[in-house]
Amino acid sequence: MEQQIAGVVPMHRFYLPPEQCADEGFSLAGREAHHAARVLRVRSGERVAVLDGAGHEFFCDVQDVGRDNVKLAVREKRFIPRASCQLTLLQAVPRGKLMEAIIQKATELGVGRIVPLLSERVVAQLGEAEAAGKAEKWQLTAIEAIKQCGASWLPRVESPLRPKDFLERQMKFELTLVASLQSDSKHAREYFQAFCSCRGRLPESVGVWVGPEGDFTLAELDAIKAGGALPITLGPLVLRSETAAAYCLSILNYELQSPTR
Numbered sequence: 001m002e003q004q005i006a007g008v009v010p011m012h013r014f015y016l017p018p019e020q021c022a023d024e025g026f027s028l029a030g031r032e033a034h035h036a037a038r039v040l041r042v043r044s045g046e047r048v049a050v051l052d053g054a055g056h057e058f059f060c061d062v063q064d065v066g067r068d069n070v071k072l073a074v075r076e077k078r079f080i081p082r083a084s085c086q087l088t089l090l091q092a093v094p095r096g097k098l099m100e101a102i103i104q105k106a107t108e109l110g111v112g113r114i115v116p117l118l119s120e121r122v123v124a125q126l127g128e129a130e131a132a133g134k135a136e137k138w139q140l141t142a143i144e145a146i147k148q149c150g151a152s153w154l155p156r157v158e159s160p161l162r163p164k165d166f167l168e169r170q171m172k173f174e175l176t177l178v179a180s181l182q183s184d185s186k187h188a189r190e191y192f193q194a195f196c197s198c199r200g201r202l203p204e205s206v207g208v209w210v211g212p213e214g215d216f217t218l219a220e221l222d223a224i225k226a227g228g229a230l231p232i233t234l235g236p237l238v239l240r241s242e243t244a245a246a247y248c249l250s251i252l253n254y255e256l257q258s259p260t261r
Helices: 030-039 098-108 128-149 163-168 186-201 218-226 239-258
Strands: 013-015 025-029 047-051 055-065 069-081 086-092 113-118 176-179 205-210 231-232
Touching: 013 128, 025 030, 025 086, 030 055, 047 069, 086 098, 086 239, 098 113, 098 128, 098 205, 113 128, 113 163, 128 176, 128 239, 163 218, 176 186, 176 218, 176 239, 186 231, 205 239, 218 231
Parallel strands: 013 047, 086 113, 086 205, 176 205, 176 231
Antiparallel strands: 025 069, 047 055, 055 069
């Protein structure tokens, strides 16, 4: 829910990529201009906010509203540093439009990168061209999500790939977790406590793997753990994939905002 102060109407938010925010005045065009002029019906003199997805927030006055262009004058510029820990969600692609909902929630929960996974139990297996199209569409979902929640940093949504392909990149996180239904899983807090005891601080990068309906196969799970992931429990109930993603990210946010142990 968007916080609202009594008597104050929240500003509309828009998105422009950083390269279009270099001047003291800039314009909304395309889908953003259409949304501003035709849907929100902004008017000259109105104050709006523009996010560039790279930490900057611009507070602007609307100067002119045209059919395909909305001219803005920048009145104030703020920079919000990245979070102290970069979160990566490695998410098996669920059926239908559930991936869009996962991306929305992940953006609200501060994820910096989303890696869609085509694991063995994923229903929709995608070709290269279709995967690229999905990534582009999902990136737009993330853009809409930062406009809704006011996040200053835009998560990067990668093209879907197999877990094996990601593991071959040998990309390391300071702490890597995997949601697991197996008996060797532990509460995420145990791993955070162990990390803090060893390093004297919280991790600066965390990756979390979330499987599809039915979980990762045992072979996939073994490969993920061999790559350094530690299995975490999500409680006694079997959660749907989209619920598991929100659950994991909520836990991580809580732990990362706790004082160093």
